[in-house]
Amino acid sequence: MSDPSLDSTGCALQEPYALQVLGDEMEPEFPDRCIVIIEPSDSCHHGHYVFAEVEGVRWFRQYLEETPGSARLVALNPLYPEIELQGLEWSVLGRIIQRNVRRKIKHYDYSQTPETS
Template identity: 30%
Template sequence: MDQIDLAIKLGRKSSSSVSEWEKGKYTPKIGVLNDIAEIFGVSITDLMNKDLSSDDGIRDKVISMYDSLDANRQQAVYNFTKQQYNEQNNVIEFPAPTRTQVSVYGAVSAGTGEYLLDGTPELVDYDGAVPEHDFAVVVNGDSMEPTFEDKQIIFVKKTNEARNGQFVIADYDHQAFVKKFMRDEHGARLVSLNKKYPDMLIDEDHELSIFGVVVF
């Protein structure tokens, strides 16, 4: 750009001021410096502190080429630029927590048995790793705390049998529960981890069906 061209862009009638700036005789005032920075598309900080004579217009070329790319290629340019920036500045990025959706088949009580399993799944957001399972349910109540908390999603493998000490999903007198299955000299029963809830005896006076065991 000629001196007179710059002078005109700055609203001046002659190029004398521009010539004096280039010779180092005078320094433009801050407002003029800001105008010059805008004209040449650089930051005022770079204009005042950096040697821009080696800049062969790479920035403008990159921006021009970027604007001509389709959306997918623009995203690729951004990803590469971000990688270069992170490497230069020793930035370490940690992956975001994985979030997925699981099909939850109703609720099981960890309390008084007020909920029943139904056959209609509901897609629910879930953070974390999902183990291999056959179905998932949500816990309602606090009888299995601290292992299972209220509103926690738990994953289940289908089976109608359980080993001593396993956590089971069971239908007890037509209501669904998550409990610990125990069998010892005192007989078979469903046990709550929260001791304020009594054991649920398994005998001829109660109907029991096991849906599955909890997987972790």
């Protein structure tokens, strides 16, 4: 019998997973080709680094919301435009909890901030 909480590889859908960053949009914090670990989550808070889907396109960005209704996704590299989320169909797929740059690991702890979405 098939377990609906597992994907086709046998991994649980709610387990953290790794992706490689391609591009300079999130530099200098996340350089091109670094590895990030994503914890599946459908919520985030101001300042979190997130993997999100906006209008069917997936993005790795920083979530910012200084005031209610002002949510946007921001690339750390100022050469790339912000994505204003008001009026768009979007969802958080996960939060970045770790970065690995040439075997130097940095953890991101979101336990100190309240959850919002």
